[in-house]
Amino acid sequence: MDLRDSDVEAVFRAELRGWLERTLPELPDAPARDDWPARVAYDTDWQRRLFEAGYAGVSWPKEYGGRDASPGEQLVFLEETTRARAPYVGVNFVGTLHAGPTLIAEGTEAQKDAHLPKILRGDEVWCQCFSEPDAGSDLAGLTTRAVRDGDDYVVTGRKIWCSFGHIGRFGELLVRTDPEAPKHKGITWLILPMDLPGIEVRPIETLLGSSEFCEVFLDEVRVPVEQRVGAENDGWRVTNVTFSFERGTAFVSEMVDGLRLAEELAPSVSDPAERRELAHVIAELDALWALTKRNVTQAAASGAPGPGAMMLKLGYSEARDRLGELSMRVLDRGAFDVGDYAVEERLRTLSLPIAAGTSQIQRNIIGERLLGLPKERPWPRTER
Ligand SMILES: Cc1cc2nc3c(=O)[nH]c(=O)nc-3n(C[C@H](O)[C@H](O)[C@H](O)COP(=O)(O)OP(=O)(O)OC[C@H]3O[C@@H](n4cnc5c(N)ncnc54)[C@H](O)[C@@H]3O)c2cc1C
DSSP: OOOOOOOOHHHHHHHHHHHHHGGGGSOEEEEEEHEEEEHHHHHHHHHHHHHHHTTTTSSOOOTTTTTOOHHHHHHHHHHHHHHHTOOOOOHHHHHHIIIIHHHHHHHOOOHHHHHHHHHHHTTTEEEEEEOTTBBSSSSGGGGOOOEEETTTTEEEEEOOOOOOTTTTTEEEEEESSTTTTTTSSEEEEEEEEETTEEEEEEEETTTTTTOOOEEEEEEEEEGGGGGEESSSSSSHHHHHHHHHTTTTTTTHHHHHHHHHHHHGGGGGGGGGGHHHHHHHHHHHHHHHHHHHHHHHHHHHHHHHTTTHHHHHHHHHHHHHHHHHHHHHHHTTTTTOOOOOHHOOOOOOHTTTTTTTTTTHHHHHHIIIIIIOOOOOOOTTTSSS
């Protein structure tokens, strides 16, 4: 791809830069991490401003409120919002970055009409109800049951680690619809309205004292069949569409935040070995930014990010983990003056090699699906 701006991209860049310069100073102060009503208000307000200015869902089709932007314009959007330190998607993460794109790829027209414009306007916060206490890495082993009864699925089971579960209006839900079929072939992907009777959401407090995640208990919840995305028992294929977006470009902010932290840390690192470590991390984050550009181009060409998505997730989470560890060593010597922020970032980034598929699982996927290596031996805890 040509990384220089075309005439159209240059105009888009100039307009966006001007809009950001005018709009960012008007924003209120960012809310505290654990003030959820304020976080929802702040993040959805930002989303609405983007929408009204024509910058929400730049890659989404125009008919659903997006911009139908070219890959080049999508990259300009990422670069300019990053450069200006604009707010990131926040609570709109699931909706804008993977639920919406999954509906665009797999949803019915009625589902697209019902949700896509609202997601883009910041009117609908989504969450993801995939993991279960005994089905995380081995997600296809999930046991939440859905039994067809007339025009409804009756769903019973338990989900865990559901980010934004306590504020989400809709959830991406995976259920088992055929318990007799091989495990990957009996799963269905449903849209879960979070206010249905029989749903109980219990927040889990994290290391940082905030309640990012929830357990979600489902007791004979009647989910209308029209909320199904894709065919019954074809949910594993749809899930992989969701993952390709979630692991593809959704976490761009992690690279950008990492580069910022590295820049702030650099003047305090005097030890030659640590300077080399820092330089390695910065070079990796730079390379991952280039890979992001490639993923965006491939996603635009084929509808979903290519193999680079698998590399990106593994790459940024490991690079951020090493950067966090290095920042704590420097902080420990009292040489670094962004104490609270660096410590919070360190605690938060500990979760990155686990979220959205652990590093071990990403390595298995890369080994087996990209490199064609022999399949892993059965893991002792499951029948994989
Ligand atoms: C910040 C964060 C946000 C999250 N948000 C959501 C969300 O919104 N919705 C949701 O549904 N889930 C969410 N999750 C859950 C996440 O997807 C799971 O934690 C993850 O898939 C791992 O599953 P587990 O926790 O059950 O660990 P386990 O699967 O029990 O794994 C434990 C350890 O065993 C290793 N392991 C397991 N199987 C293998 C194998 N075959 N080969 C090699 N090693 C293996 C793992 O790598 C890991 O180190 C989130 C997690 C985090 C940390």
